[in-house]
Amino acid sequence: MTSTKRSSFGEEFMNNFKNRNPGEIEFHQAVHEVTESLLNFIEDNPKYKNAKILERMSEPERIIIFRVPWVDDKGEIQVNRGYRVEMNSAIGPYKGGLRFHPTVNLSILKFLAFEQVFKNSLTTLPMGGGKGGSDFDPKQKTDGEVMRFCQSFMTELSKHIGPNTDVPAGDIGVGGREIGFLFGQYKRLRNEFTGVLTGKGREWGGSLIRPEATGYGTVYFADEMLRTRNDSFKGKIVTVSGSGNVAQFTTEKVNELGGKVVTLSDSSGFIHDPDGIDAEKLKFVMRLKNIKRGRIEEYAKKFGAEYYANERPWKIKCDVALPCATQNEINKQEAELLIKNGCICVSEGANMPSTPDAVDVYLKNKILYGPGKAANAGGVSVSGLEMSQNSLRMSWTREEVDGHLKRIMQDIHTTCVKYGKTKDGFINYMDGANIGGFVKVAEAMLAQGLV
Ligand SMILES: NC(=O)C1=CN([C@@H]2O[C@H](COP(=O)(O)OP(=O)(O)OC[C@H]3O[C@@H](n4cnc5c(N)ncnc54)[C@H](O)[C@@H]3O)[C@@H](O)[C@H]2O)C=CC1
Numbered sequence: 001m002t003s004t005k006r007s008s009f010g011e012e013f014m015n016n017f018k019n020r021n022p023g024e025i026e027f028h029q030a031v032h033e034v035t036e037s038l039l040n041f042i043e044d045n046p047k048y049k050n051a052k053i054l055e056r057m058s059e060p061e062r063i064i065i066f067r068v069p070w071v072d073d074k075g076e077i078q079v080n081r082g083y084r085v086e087m088n089s090a091i092g093p094y095k096g097g098l099r100f101h102p103t104v105n106l107s108i109l110k111f112l113a114f115e116q117v118f119k120n121s122l123t124t125l126p127m128g129g130g131k132g133g134s135d136f137d138p139k140q141k142t143d144g145e146v147m148r149f150c151q152s153f154m155t156e157l158s159k160h161i162g163p164n165t166d167v168p169a170g171d172i173g174v175g176g177r178e179i180g181f182l183f184g185q186y187k188r189l190r191n192e193f194t195g196v197l198t199g200k201g202r203e204w205g206g207s208l209i210r211p212e213a214t215g216y217g218t219v220y221f222a223d224e225m226l227r228t229r230n231d232s233f234k235g236k237i238v239t240v241s242g243s244g245n246v247a248q249f250t251t252e253k254v255n256e257l258g259g260k261v262v263t264l265s266d267s268s269g270f271i272h273d274p275d276g277i278d279a280e281k282l283k284f285v286m287r288l289k290n291i292k293r294g295r296i297e298e299y300a301k302k303f304g305a306e307y308y309a310n311e312r313p314w315k316i317k318c319d320v321a322l323p324c325a326t327q328n329e330i331n332k333q334e335a336e337l338l339i340k341n342g343c344i345c346v347s348e349g350a351n352m353p354s355t356p357d358a359v360d361v362y363l364k365n366k367i368l369y370g371p372g373k374a375a376n377a378g379g380v381s382v383s384g385l386e387m388s389q390n391s392l393r394m395s396w397t398r399e400e401v402d403g404h405l406k407r408i409m410q411d412i413h414t415t416c417v418k419y420g421k422t423k424d425g426f427i428n429y430m431d432g433a434n435i436g437g438f439v440k441v442a443e444a445m446l447a448q449g450l451v
């Protein structure tokens, strides 16, 4: 096959895809990245091309959009929009988080749901892909307001989900509090106590290690990558962005493995603490973010660290960078700065935090780059284990779940190496994750006929 033919398939596919999804730039970005990785593979395996697998995988099986009316503390009616994108169920029930954030729109949820399909396939567990959420902003809302919103959101969503159909979980703005309110309303409406959501509390069907899993997994994956160069976290300076669920447990695990985390951020700015964010300081961050729901700037005031308003942490010199906040939070200039300052490894706790030209910089410089769909798959993996425990009506110990998580992250790493190793020995984890995630879903779709 000539390279002209290869690129013309890609171009035609992307043009059609963009015409079908006008203006959805994040969705375009996610599909384009996967397509680039898959072009040669699909040309070499015409069964996938003939069955239009990529065309089908980039079209959601179903999208549900609904009105979410609720009453605020002043007695005023508020109206938000709710979504669930059910992307692909070839290898299991739809599975993926809910995001509550004012920026939520269809493009963002379709990109997240598309990524989730590949990620869930990589976990080795039987989970399809989906994602949902709302443009509701939980910031500065009281617990009562959040509860009323969640109850209204679930009143509609409950018609479309179920433990064998679609199992949502948390994402940005959706943590233990929100999952509790959502679960309570589902149970009340359906009169069923089932594993319809993951990330539940320990006492009511949740799994140990689920809160920690995404952050721990991101660090386990980075550790696996470092091992390929006979290296480890010992003595490494690490920059982390975000200060929510993923950032917190990423920091905890880096500390445990002997590295030093020197930054955290939120949407208002970042803090730099050259002495390191140790266990005591991390406890303060957890209280600040999970209970007080305050701003990261307060860390600087408490511990005398530097605070940089409206900036991101990538100008700080580091060995390892772990973006754990949101999409497109590292651009080309920032990626170049990371390399210039000696960064040797980027492992993505967030979904698609690096812009395409930032990824090009990592690959051109042959640093260790773990894309989100591989590096942050630990969260959904333990969600899968939560579903297994719910089905068995059993709870596994912390050690058991952590052992499974470690093994799954190692398996994902092995898959990336299998499909991503280039002739000169460099491991292109992006290609590896995209091809490795694709094959299992594509084979299932071929086996199940035209659905
Ligand atoms: N919670 C989970 O299990 C998983 C989460 N992820 C991804 O990890 C990332 C973080 O999610 P969580 O920690 O769960 O959410 P969270 O709501 O607990 O924390 C989000 C953090 O990102 C920061 N943030 C949000 N928007 C930002 C912006 N525009 N600029 C700078 N900072 C911003 C927030 O201030 C907060 O610190 C997201 O990309 C999410 O999709 C990926 C896999 C699983």
Ligand SMILES: O=C(O)CCC(=O)C(=O)O
Pocket: 095, 096, 097, 098, 116, 119, 167, 168, 169, 170, 171, 198, 351, 376, 377, 379, 380, 381, 383
């Ligand atoms: O735990 C889950 O089901 C979903 C986690 C998630 O949303 C993600 O992996 O991005």
